[in-house]
Amino acid sequence: MRDVYVAGIGITTFTRLEYPLVEIASYASMMALKDAGVTEVDQIYVANMGAPRVNHQTALASAVADSLSLLPAGAAAIENGPASGAAAIKAGFQAVASGMDDVVLVTGVERMREVNNLEATDFVATLTHPLTEYIYGVTLPAHAAMFARLYMEKYGVTERHLAMVGVKNQNAALNNVWAHLQQGITLEGILDSPEAMTNNPYVAEPLRFFDACPVSDGGAAIILVSKEKAQELGRPMIRLSGLGQATDTHAVFEREEPTDLLAVRKAAKDAYEMSGLSPEEIDVAELHDAFTILEIAESEEVGFFPKGEGHIALEKGETALGGKIPINVGGGLKGRGHPVGATGVAQAWEIVTQLRGDGEKRQVEGAKTGLTLNFGGFGNNVVCLTFVRED
Amino acid sequence: MSVDLEKILRPVEAEMKPYEPKYMMLASGEAVVVRQVFRDEIPDLLKHVEPLIHVERDYYDVVAARVYAELLGYYQYRFQDQYVLALQVDGELAAIVNGRQVTPTLGLSLHTLALRRGLRIGAHGFAAKMEYHIDTLGHDEVLIVAESPIGFRRWMIEYKLEKRFHIPHELGGVPSWALTRELFDRARSKLVVGRRPVPPELLDKALESILPPSDPPTPALDPLAATRAMYDPTATALVQQRWEMEKGAGNA
Numbered sequence A: 001m002r003d004v005y006v007a008g009i010g011i012t013t014f015t016r017l018e019y020p021l022v023e024i025a026s027y028a029s030m031m032a033l034k035d036a037g038v039t040e041v042d043q044i045y046v047a048n049m050g051a052p053r054v055n056h057q058t059a060l061a062s063a064v065a066d067s068l069s070l071l072p073a074g075a076a077a078i079e080n081g082p083a084s085g086a087a088a089i090k091a092g093f094q095a096v097a098s099g100m101d102d103v104v105l106v107t108g109v110e111r112m113r114e115v116n117n118l119e120a121t122d123f124v125a126t127l128t129h130p131l132t133e134y135i136y137g138v139t140l141p142a143h144a145a146m147f148a149r150l151y152m153e154k155y156g157v158t159e160r161h162l163a164m165v166g167v168k169n170q171n172a173a174l175n176n177v178w179a180h181l182q183q184g185i186t187l188e189g190i191l192d193s194p195e196a197m198t199n200n201p202y203v204a205e206p207l208r209f210f211d212a213c214p215v216s217d218g219g220a221a222i223i224l225v226s227k228e229k230a231q232e233l234g235r236p237m238i239r240l241s242g243l244g245q246a247t248d249t250h251a252v253f254e255r256e257e258p259t260d261l262l263a264v265r266k267a268a269k270d271a272y273e274m275s276g277l278s279p280e281e282i283d284v285a286e287l288h289d290a291f292t293i294l295e296i297a298e299s300e301e302v303g304f305f306p307k308g309e310g311h312i313a314l315e316k317g318e319t320a321l322g323g324k325i326p327i328n329v330g331g332g333l334k335g336r337g338h339p340v341g342a343t344g345v346a347q348a349w350e351i352v353t354q355l356r357g358d359g360e361k362r363q364v365e366g367a368k369t370g371l372t373l374n375f376g377g378f379g380n381n382v383v384c385l386t387f388v389r390e391d
Numbered sequence B: 001m002s003v004d005l006e007k008i009l010r011p012v013e014a015e016m017k018p019y020e021p022k023y024m025m026l027a028s029g030e031a032v033v034v035r036q037v038f039r040d041e042i043p044d045l046l047k048h049v050e051p052l053i054h055v056e057r058d059y060y061d062v063v064a065a066r067v068y069a070e071l072l073g074y075y076q077y078r079f080q081d082q083y084v085l086a087l088q089v090d091g092e093l094a095a096i097v098n099g100r101q102v103t104p105t106l107g108l109s110l111h112t113l114a115l116r117r118g119l120r121i122g123a124h125g126f127a128a129k130m131e132y133h134i135d136t137l138g139h140d141e142v143l144i145v146a147e148s149p150i151g152f153r154r155w156m157i158e159y160k161l162e163k164r165f166h167i168p169h170e171l172g173g174v175p176s177w178a179l180t181r182e183l184f185d186r187a188r189s190k191l192v193v194g195r196r197p198v199p200p201e202l203l204d205k206a207l208e209s210i211l212p213p214s215d216p217p218t219p220a221l222d223p224l225a226a227t228r229a230m231y232d233p234t235a236t237a238l239v240q241q242r243w244e245m246e247k248g249a250g251n252a
């Protein structure tokens, strides 16, 4: 298997974008191509979850190939729920690692603000089990709320811990010009003041408004290349060093212990094994905080903290910029936004930015290794990636 | 015989009790003051509303154009029994809400315009104007419409408004919805917040002047849409141009 490097990265602002889906994808892709200094690619993978339903469009990869005059590159779209982004990176990795391709463009894109919030919530809920979850009205916020309730009872996590994640990540987004939310929040304003319950009402108890990521449009792209190509291009040598993907039961109630995210555990274990890294050796991480509780649970499952102690590390500031393992320094899904198909690629974009030392105000000093965790379904399809700066 | 035409054109205004100012803490930890704005301050509001007429997203354009016309109508004595409330954070304008009294028992909500997003400032402003109608002016109900999906969510869904579809609303003649006193009482504990009296330093800052919003909603980034449609159906050139523009704007 050949080594695979990230030679270019690109992103759009995550917000409500008023231009067409394919342009969002093309814009991010073009920035990545320019960043890498390439004008031709062998292969294109476009990650997206909702275009057929939300934007009435299919075959996105062919559209991106044409829009950017990348013909006759091979192109395919990848739909894997909210883990589409990292699943597309996996496909790109395999293409380069196998020796089949030398330069692969991986783009993630979503334009979910084309419909209203109720429809957007419903479209994401189509990933749930159709017969045991969806028909009973189970949405992703509902899933996360039930999970949070169990977690609170079992491990002593409180609403204050959840709010602390929200404040940390939404305020981190203020250091990221591409992030959707550019509005700081405080614990006093969302939890302690007499107005807090109105400012921050329950959406699905115990989760409140500021525990959830916003609905965003956006695109992100990376260019994966072989070692020879990376050396030729002369960009910082960032190697995609580890990759793990795992699945879990579709219906959450079938899990023996629903507070255990076994697919996260397995995906991370495989990524560490492949890269030869241990959790202690990771300098910066991007976890999938679609809901605040997930950052706490995932920080344990990827091995940063013992099970049930993620919230204690959070309290001590260990997951903040300057802490032991800074998590979501660019805002995470909570602050940067969560255009579902783009998220896994945007996480890689942030880690590469960090490993290149380009994080500016949010830079984790001396970061040489990074990890991303892209969580699909309600934990039933998870992709974990590790990255290492080599030069 | 001479006729003072102005006397005919100018509506006779009903006596309306003033709104007692209040303040509350936002999610950001900042304090927002809600207070009534009278005729002399309307030119300041107009200055800050005008740019939003050109924001073609989230219905800011249509709402701002209408608010501008209503405020001007009020300023020039061409509007019957209108009131205007302003929400200010550290003097800066954060939202405007307005409405009018139709009869001593019936109110009509005109507009809610948030100039800063993501803090429920618009929702707090709407709650304040319902408070003004029901508690201060003693209206039995208020006729309401929504022009945007988020408005619909905030008013029709959050307050569980009743239908009054047989009454065309003054805003565009569309079917009305209504907030009754009973609905308001039910919503009070969850949606209506605020503390009184406003500490003098907060109120003085708000009264001193209405400062422009520092982070107002801005136009969507696609000024070249028409060009694209005509000359560049596959959009490659547009993507290139936009990239250069965003780079120019300091985003790249």
Ligand SMILES: CC(C)(COP(=O)(O)OP(=O)(O)OC[C@H]1O[C@@H](n2cnc3c(N)ncnc32)[C@H](O)[C@@H]1OP(=O)(O)O)[C@@H](O)C(=O)NCCC(=O)NCCS
Binding pocket: A015, A016, A181, A209, A210, A212, A213, A214, A215, B058, B059, B060, B063, B111, B112, B113, B114, B115, B116, B117, B118, B119, B120, B121, B122, B123, B124, B145, B146, B147, B148, B150, B151, B152, B154
């Ligand atoms: C309708 C209106 C008054 C409501 O104002 P509001 O209660 O202050 O609420 P906001 O509009 O700020 O709420 C949406 C914002 O919440 C924030 N938000 C959404 N989800 C969030 C989340 N999970 N976490 C944190 N913030 C979030 C975002 O910033 C979002 O703004 P965006 O759509 O630009 O991304 C305001 O949207 C407005 O003025 N719209 C234009 C005019 C209009 O429609 N008026 C009403 C006519 S009926």
